Amino acid sequence: MRARVFVTLKPSVFDPQGRTIADALHSLGYGDVGDVRQGKYFELDLVTTDPARAKTLAAEVADRVLANPVIESYRIEVD
């Protein structure tokens, strides 16, 4: 199975990269783009064929390694 882990800064944490990207888009004329938040994307190839097990494993890896819970949150998709 494959797990996709999306790690982003928590909404309450200022994202200087996202802000810079938003400013760049505005200067390119994309006035309809509001704020931008950037983050990290991980694809985990997993040996298991059990979706529940895959999600549990991905969450453990995200909690322990991929994300810093002080500043980041994550979302997992499994297929």
Added chain:
Amino acid sequence: MLKFAVVVFPGSNCDGDAQWAASHVLGQSAELVWHKDTSLHGADVVVLPGGFAHGDYLRTGAMARFSPIMPAVKAFAGAGGPVIGICNGFQVLLEAGLLPGAMLRNRGLKYRCEHVYIRVERTDTPFTSAARQGQVLRIPIGHGEGNYYAPPGVLETLEAGGQVVFRYTDAEGVVTDEANPNGSVNGIAGICNAQRNVVGMMPHPERACEPLLGSTDGLVVLESVVQSLAEARHVP
């Protein structure tokens, strides 16, 4: 003579500077300890130096907490031993949970490498005991992710508990937004744990210990720990 242990992670690059400052400048013993070691070899002081531990590819300092030496560092800190994390070493202490908070990218997104001014906020840590309250130090920084962040609640606890050890200021010791090189909350340049024996700071005192380097203001940080441990040993 004190025994400093300078932990070397793959990618550390200020380990030699820290060792030099402790041994050559201060005349103490300073040993480099490889991160795969599991013993600090009876050290009196532990330094987590600057650099890019394990490459900083995931997050700064994120992988170093899994290094085999870290249980020994945590045990040493838990027993009250003085530990200082400088720059990347500070980031490692944060990721390892030995200090609260986290680092974000610098506000301006640029790697900042320059001398800055920091003010000593507290002299009741082993790394500032020889300094004056409010003393302004001119010390270099070199980092891209030094924008200190602590969640609401944690920040209040840090401030209320006197755990902010250094703040970025101008040359007169005034906290201003212009003097803050990275956007750190409340201008925080260094903090300590609640027990006050673990200190993390982004500026590099070991790079400011000899006139040839343009400043000797960093000396007081290392001299403090030498003095405080010497005094502790003379207490009956």
